[in-house]
Amino acid sequence: MSTLEQEIHTIGRQAREAGRSLARLTADQKNAILVAMADEILTRTPEILAANTLDTSAAEKAGLTSASIDRLRLTEKRIADMAAGIRQVASLNDPVGEILRCWTRPNGIEISKIRTPIGVIGIIYESRPNVTADAAVLCLKTGNAVILRGGSEALSSNLAIAGALQAGGARAGLPDGAVQLIPTKDREAVKIMAAMNQYMDVIIPRGGHSLIETVVSSARMPVIKHYDGVCHVYVDREADLKMATAILINGKCQRPGVCNAVETLLVHRDVVDPNFSEADEASWRTEYLDLILSLRIVGSLEEAVTHIETYGSHHSDAIISANTATAEEFLAAVDSATVYWNASTRFTDGGEFGFGAEIGISTDKLHARGPMGLEELTTYKYLIRGNGQVRP
Numbered sequence: 001m002s003t004l005e006q007e008i009h010t011i012g013r014q015a016r017e018a019g020r021s022l023a024r025l026t027a028d029q030k031n032a033i034l035v036a037m038a039d040e041i042l043t044r045t046p047e048i049l050a051a052n053t054l055d056t057s058a059a060e061k062a063g064l065t066s067a068s069i070d071r072l073r074l075t076e077k078r079i080a081d082m083a084a085g086i087r088q089v090a091s092l093n094d095p096v097g098e099i100l101r102c103w104t105r106p107n108g109i110e111i112s113k114i115r116t117p118i119g120v121i122g123i124i125y126e127s128r129p130n131v132t133a134d135a136a137v138l139c140l141k142t143g144n145a146v147i148l149r150g151g152s153e154a155l156s157s158n159l160a161i162a163g164a165l166q167a168g169g170a171r172a173g174l175p176d177g178a179v180q181l182i183p184t185k186d187r188e189a190v191k192i193m194a195a196m197n198q199y200m201d202v203i204i205p206r207g208g209h210s211l212i213e214t215v216v217s218s219a220r221m222p223v224i225k226h227y228d229g230v231c232h233v234y235v236d237r238e239a240d241l242k243m244a245t246a247i248l249i250n251g252k253c254q255r256p257g258v259c260n261a262v263e264t265l266l267v268h269r270d271v272v273d274p275n276f277s278e279a280d281e282a283s284w285r286t287e288y289l290d291l292i293l294s295l296r297i298v299g300s301l302e303e304a305v306t307h308i309e310t311y312g313s314h315h316s317d318a319i320i321s322a323n324t325a326t327a328e329e330f331l332a333a334v335d336s337a338t339v340y341w342n343a344s345t346r347f348t349d350g351g352e353f354g355f356g357a358e359i360g361i362s363t364d365k366l367h368a369r370g371p372m373g374l375e376e377l378t379t380y381k382y383l384i385r386g387n388g389q390v391r392p
Helices: 003-022 027-043 045-061 066-072 076-091 130-141 152-171 188-194 209-218 241-255 301-311 324-333
Strands: 099-104 110-117 120-125 147-148 179-181 200-207 231-235 262-268 294-298 316-320 340-341 378-385
Touching: 003 120, 003 147, 003 179, 003 188, 027 045, 027 076, 027 130, 027 152, 045 066, 045 076, 076 130, 099 147, 099 262, 120 130, 120 188, 130 147, 130 152, 130 179, 130 316, 147 188, 152 179, 152 294, 188 209, 188 262, 200 209, 241 262, 241 316, 262 301, 294 301, 301 324, 324 340
Parallel strands: 120 147, 120 200, 147 179, 231 262, 231 316, 262 294, 316 340
Antiparallel strands: 099 110, 110 378
């Protein structure tokens, strides 16, 4: 076993031990830890900003796009928002222990189905350092230990944020090893994590196609995939064009470097006036994460839906239409995690859905789909209470 494997396996063992302790914490204990984490994030703002400057400077020298650098950059406001997000998670109801169903069998045995922590969650992500805080606090709130592996371009930022979370949490009773960050840029760490099924119960990759394919091909535990966001807006023949323009500009331009930004515009031929140059086959499958937009002119709702199902990533897709029947048909026909009628795809977000922070946007169908909040970080178990029953 290599030195790197030994280090990461040690992290795994510590996480497994911490997970057992976390599962026994009360909601009040977990919330106190979260508040302490938020306080420490604010206290260490200068340190986090200094670390982020190292990352963004290196990214600029490496020639990363402006959208990529925006995903990477932290400001005082973004750090304050990070702390506020942690406090918001602390204020949410704790799903752990919730009784999903309870019934009594004819023999008197009582059966309860309750929410419970998953155990140890591995999360591999790229670029955005705020994910370090979001992922850690959501896992903590649900009683899960977490092993984080951020992108190499954000390592300094991620280390600073994780350090703040660990220090603040420890003062309030965070079990040692409950929140850990893999402190290396070595890509081999991803494959090592994916093979650690003896320590991790699930692994969640969020990032580009190559990252997710690497994890899927190596994983020995369940994978919840957060694939790229090839998101569409379809402007129907009965669309309010002023509304469509506003939604499209918001969806593409407000923050182009995120997964819920629009990448392809589908327009019904009846509302097209000027001539356009349509995109090609490769472009329709591309997540630009930049101020670039693919265009296709279609002749019907069915053609729009077929395009989305053929080229989309089943993330977020929208129709702009004044026709209720057409819109409802679109909502039913498009098989994506989130489907919109007359609203921007930028609302695909845990905060916007009222979940607090989010782990990411799952494009899978099992076990979670769409914005992953607290409930999606739990599983369930059955508790059976009897008074001496035996099976005949």
